[in-house]
Amino acid sequence: MTLLCHLRDCGLNTTHTESAKGDHPLTCFDAGTLRDWRSDGHRGHTRYMAGYVQPRVKDAALFGGIDESDMPALLGYCYLRTLRPGDAVYRTGDLPAAIYLVLSGRVELRLESPFGQVVKESLALGSSFGDVALLGVQPHSDAAFCVEAGEVLALSVQAFAQLNRDNPALFTHLLLNLSRDVSRRLMRHDQDYTEWVGARSSIS
DSSP, X not given: OOHHHHHHHHHHHOOBOOOOTTOOTTSSBOHHHHHTTTSHHHHHHHHHHHHHTHHHHXXXXXXXXXXXXXXXXXXXXXXXXXXXXXXXXXXXXXXXOEEXXXXXXXXXXXXXXXXXXXXXXXXXXXXXXXXXXXXXXXXXXXXXXXXXXXXXXXXXXXXXXXHHHHOXXXXXXXXHHHHHHXXXXXXXXXXXXHHHHHHHHHHO
């Protein structure tokens, strides 16, 4: 299944049910709600997100090159999630529900190993995660846990699909940024692995 087919199916057939204590009131919504985002209430949500979130994400790679005037509209598709230490954003094997961006606090990405969970990456302000599974239309291969209280910005699969229908140009720009960010991380992981192999070889 292609990403666009997956997004289309999610937008038409799926109700987003993710919730957590402390989430923004707009965390939970369905496709019908998304179609009504131009109501006064959602315009208020867009203004709130622009005023509260936009200054905090201006340097995030996820939004690189997106015109400042387009940011309020884009952030209007997002919601906030408050995290406490120990909270799981998602677990290994979960289907992708959203793309996340750290606004405050710290999140660890963890992998399962024969020796238990190992930390793959520690993420702070401006780091995005959850995008690899969404782009690949695959369950998460890692788990994401909060280790320092804070907030994440989230763009659900359904909202991502709605953005594609409402503003294809903005969707394409965001998708390009996601692809570039994933590519950079993969290259960095390859470099780390090469250095690790070199270090082991020198010891032996």
